[in-house]
Amino acid sequence: MTRAARWSGWLYVLPALAMYAIFVLRPLGLTFQYSLYHWNGIGVARWAGLDNYLTVFTDGDLLKIIGNAFVLIIFFSFIPVGLGLLVASLVRRASGGPFGTVVRTILFLPQVIPLVAAGIAWSWLLSSNGVINQLLRAVGLGGWARAWLGEFDTALPSVGMIGAWVLLGLCTILLVTGMSKIDPALYEAARIDGAGPIREFLAVTLPSLRREIGVCLTVTVIAALASFDIVYIATAGGPGLQTTVPGLEIYRLAFAQRQVGLASALAIVLMVLVLVCVLPIQRLTRGDKA
Amino acid sequence: MRLSRRERLTGRAFLVALALITLLPFVSMLSAALQPRGTVPTGLAWPADPQWSNFVDAFTVANMAALLRSSLFITVGVVPVSVAIATMAGFGLGHLRVPGGRIAFGLLLIGLTLPFEAVVTPIYYQMRDLGLLNTRWAIVLPLIGLYMPFAVFWMRAHFTNVPQELSDAARVDGSTTWQLFWRVHVPLARPAIASLTILLFLWTWNQFLLAIVLVDDATERTMAGALGAFQGQWGTDQVLLCAGSLLILTPTLVVFLIFQRHFISALLQGSLKG
Amino acid sequence: MTESTAGRLSRRSVVLTVPLVAAALANAACSAPGADESSPTQNAEPVRTDLGDAPITLEMYAETGFPLAKALADEFGKQHPNVKFNVREDQFTVIVENAPRVLASDKAPDIIRLPTMVDLVKDNLLRNLDPYFTAYGWNRFPASQLVQLRVGDGGRPRGIGSLYAMGLGYSVTGVFYNRSLAQRIGMSGPPATVAEFEDLLARAKTAGVQPIMQFNKNTAGINFAHQALQNQFGDPARIADWIFQKPGATFDTPAALRASQTIQKWAQAGYFPKDANAIDYTTMVGEFQKGNGLFMFNGDWESANLDKNMSGNVGFFLFPGETAGAKHVAMSAPNTFGIGAKAKNPGAAAFFLNWVHTDPKAREITVTVGGSSPGGPPDLPVPPAAAGTVLAETLKAAQQLGAENGAVDFTANATGAIFASAITPEMQKLVAGQQTPEGYVKAVQAEYAKELSR
Structure with missing residues (x-):
């Protein structure tokens, strides 16, 4: 290909790059800029240097809020991946045929509906009169019945369970699909070596699914750290600050409390946290192939 | 691989259990939606006299017709343009290998894990300065930009794998680059384009944060944003809330069930690559 | 597949892009945000106390579950057919969260249920009602009625200074x-x-x-x-x-x-x-x-x-x-409603607020629908509530509290x-x-x- 032709290729790249620059890179630069000021979004901003970042890292409430996002990783990531692996290794090829199609379609429903809807549905399920409590009472565990999203000890785990519900189907199907690609000979070999199901899982299944697991973790960790929709709808961050997450706090600080600088600093911190968590996962699971 | 009957059964039992858990919230919402208005429903209970008219009420109250129109407008504004310019960029970066393309691609990669919360505040002021706040354009334009990292990444992955000889052959016939792109490569990229279209449709339809920040009027939002507004207004009327939520979900579910095979493969591939 | 190239690329390109991004950031950091922005100018239409007969639509932002605002708007529309209301409703928590953003936008409501006023006044988001106070003679109202709605320059203290809101009813x-x-x-x-x-x-x-x-x-x-x-x-x-x-x-x-x-x-x-x-x-x-x-x-x-x-x-x-x-x-406290600084029809909104306090039918609606004392000039009668109702009890309590200045x-x-x-x-x-x-x-x-x- 001629040099001119290759340069003219930029014409193809430019529209996408322009939209990206205007609506992502420029705002990102502005977020960083705002984060260095005290600004109420209306009047003239006051230079703040790194004050806002200092606040993010020293304010007890904000640290707790960031901590909440990490707690959510347990529910958004570990449960779907763990449970997905369990189901996948039990299912292996048992998921073909029309049965498989129906199950697969159902498991994908949470991926298709807006998270807002998941939040609404589960708020109802977890409410005092909801199905969860109804079930508990039906099996004689009425003493456990409670307002799951309203109590301090159970609110964050309950929000986490909503996320787990949303992400479980995707992870399961991904892992099942990945597992169906594993060469059966590997299992035969393991069995001939006398490996039990657990050894088999550790020696064959897990290593072969490295890439799928990495994908699941990446998707779900981002979903946990950057969560907003579910929390906004299900608990609005309460009780106390028990379920407030960085995404919600950024929104509140920027638009309700008009502390644009602090909101922006938190936004930058959130962005960095996502990168710091996601890059090692990528490296671990893709390292050998890159 | 041979699986014993028992293994197969436990596997299926697990899948069925999982499927039931997935369906539970929907069933529970339906049971609440059919209770008489003004009552406080309890858990799962099939009402003696199902109030299907609640859905009619919800349809009117939620202004469903306007919501559908708005969501369609936004989707039509976002998806074709995004797909088109991402396909072009993917072609330029993956196949033409433009000089300095790596830098462009690297820039795009930064956006791949970017939480929308990180840029929503400046976008708000940007839209205000452009005078677009509270119009659907305030959702449409930023979404196109925000989708670029994934969309270009996706299309580039496709074009990188197309053998160079294909173009060389067409060049010999004297095709211009545009003809090459439009007549040879786009038809070949159809599956990748179709999957991308599905993913962007879903993400746009379900976009919440931008909708609630940039547009106040629920009838000018995306479906998810409208649902948020519906909850904001009727959140305390459990019966109506459930009826309205199910109603607002219906279009997505219908589209999903029709195209479910494509949806699932698009979502699977989408997450594998993203 | 492709991830090998992506993986290889990403590492090198990240290195490449760092200086670029830094440049972009530095560029953006030139001027302080908001510096070139003048504070929102208030619609400087002359203060009039007549409504005129040009058709207008008043944007109202009210609270879900409290039918009073809507009921008053409906009655007002009946009496003044050239005025239409476009009422948006949200739960109170949602209004608290939305108010600053909504008021700052170009589609700011004419009449809005206010959560708290001080920050909104500080940020110039509410219209100063002093001109209307004078024009409509609201000095005939008991001063204590409006004291909570006054805010000093720059947002504090409250209780003195200019008037920024009125009540659709005064609650106890x-x-x-x-x-x-x-x-x-x-x-x-x-x-x-x-x-x-x-x-x-x-x-x-x-x-x-x-x-x-x-x-x-x-x-x-x-x-x-x-x-x-x-x-x-x-x-x-x-x-x-x-x-x-x-x-x-x-x-x-x-x-x-x-x-x-x-x-x-x-x-x-x-x-x-x-x-x-x-x-x-x-x-x-x-x-x-x-x-x-x-x-x-x-x-x-x-x-x-x-x-x-x-x-x-x-x-x-x-x-x-x-x-x-x-x-x-x-x-x-008053059921507080203010007028947005960027409101399109502040005059009509103020007319409405005055009407709520003085029109006999409006006062009746405030009592029967809103359950609250309608406020306004003390010489206007408070519409009675049916005996034996809790409404009658709360009205009486409101008068008692007023008398005890509590x-x-x-x-x-x-x-x-x-x-x-x-x-x-x-x-x-x-x-x-x-x-x-x-x-x-x-x-x-x-x-x-x-x-x-x-």
Whole structure:
């Protein structure tokens, strides 16, 4: 290909790059800029240097809020991946045929509906009169019945369970699909070596699914750290600050409390946290192939 | 691989259990939606006299017709343009290998894990300065930009794998680059384009944060944003809330069930690559 | 497949892009944000007191579940057919969150239900109503009626300065009670002292009756009870000073502490619903109407609704003092509505606000639908409520409170974010045993100080 032709290729790249620059890179630069000021979004901003970042890292409430996002990783990531692996290794090829199609379609429903809807549905399920409590009472565990999203000890785990519900189907199907690609000979070999199901899982299944697991973790960790929709709808961050997450706090600080600088600093911190968590996962699971 | 009957059964039992858990919230919402208005429903209970008219009420109250129109407008504004310019960029970066393309691609990669919360505040002021706040354009334009990292990444992955000889052959016939792109490569990229279209449709339809920040009027939002507004207004009327939520979900579910095979493969591939 | 190239690329390209991004950031950091922006100019139309007959549409932002604003708008539309209302409604918590953003946008509402005013005034988001005050002669209204709606230059203190809002009705708060439950526990009449009230709570608990039905989800409904106590335990003027942001005022007072201790005690004794933190306002009202709860701390805006749904079975009293015969002190506030600084039709909006206070039909609607005293000039009659209704009781209580000069504003209105950022989360902690009374008082004051220092 001629040099001119290759340069003219930029014409193809430019529209996408322009939209990206205007609506992502420029705002990102502005977020960083705002984060260095005290600004109420209306009047003239006051230079703040790194004050806002200092606040993010020293304010007890904000640290707790960031901590909440990490707690959510347990529910958004570990449960779907763990449970997905369990189901996948039990299912292996048992998921073909029309049965498989129906199950697969159902498991994908949470991926298709807006998270807002998941939040609404589960708020109802977890409410005092909801199905969860109804079930508990039906099996004689009425003493456990409670307002799951309203109590301090159970609110964050309950929000986490909503996320787990949303992400479980995707992870399961991904892992099942990945597992169906594993060469059966590997299992035969393991069995001939006398490996039990657990050894088999550790020696064959897990290593072969490295890439799928990495994908699941990446998707779900981002979903946990950057969560907003579910929390906004299900608990609005309460009780106390028990379920407030960085995404919600950024929104509140920027638009309700008009502390644009602090909101922006938190936004930058959130962005960095996502990168710091996601890059090692990528490296671990893709390292050998890159 | 041979699986014993028992293994197969436990596997299926697990899948069925999982499927039931997935369906539970929907069933529970339906049971609440059919209770008489003004009552406080309890858990799962099939009402003696199902109030299907609640859905009619919800349809009117939620202004469903306007919501559908708005969501369609936004989707039509976002998806074709995004797909088109991402396909072009993917072609330029993956196949033409433009000089300095790596830098462009690297820039795009930064956006791949970017939480929308990180840029929503400046976008708000940007839209205000452009005078677009509270119009659907305030959702449409930023979404196109925000989708670029994934969309270009996706299309580039496709074009990188197309053998160079294909173009060389067409060049010999004297095709211009545009003809090459439009007549040879786009038809070949159809599956990748179709999957991308599905993913962007879903993400746009379900976009919440931008909708609630940039547009106040629920009838000018995306479906998810409208649902948020519906909850904001009727959140305390459990019966109506459930009826309205199910109603607002219906279009997505219908589209999903029709195209479910494509949806699932698009979502699977989408997450594998993203 | 492709991830190998991607993986290889990403590492190198990240290195490449770092300086680029840095450049972009540096570029963006040239000028301070907002520097070139003039503060929003107020629509400078001349003040007139006639409506004209050009067709206009007034944008109204009101609260879900409170039909008064809509009812008044409908009646106004009937009397003035050239005016249409476009009413948007949200729950109160949502309005609290949205108000600044909505008011700052180009589609700012003409008439908006205001959560708190100070920050909105500070940010120039509300229209100064002084010109209308003069033009319409609102100086004929009792000054005390509008005092909470005045804000000093730059947002503080409140209680003096220019007028920024009017009330669609002027509310009083107290305790509603379920008459048949009251009879069951042998309550013969409203309690005369706090001690008597607590005795009734204990008797209800023993009798297996939920003593208080109160919401505490999203916004702290138990703050009604907290302030009802705080009002009695000390000089209410100190509370008012704090709410109005007078210099040196603090929430860290013995009265507030005792109120917090009492709330903690009540919570531990099970006087509030166990799942109060998961009960929102509407659920509370619904449960109370169903007979689940002897008492409910609430305001007269709910009177008309309660009369409809538990006719004859509901009573109301002002929260008693510590000693029998003590002067009553209760939260009482306008159902505050302001005009957006960027409103398209401020004149018509002000006309509407004046009409609400002076038109006989509007005043009647304020009483029958809103349950509240309509305010306005004292020489205009207050439309009567049917005898035997709780509406009649709340109206009487409002007059009594006025006569005893015992009205204080809500502590929740002290600053823009005090309710959302401190009172609500800390109260939720307090009743869940996650916060001590001392900690509660200090946390609220700390947030207050933080906001005032900005």
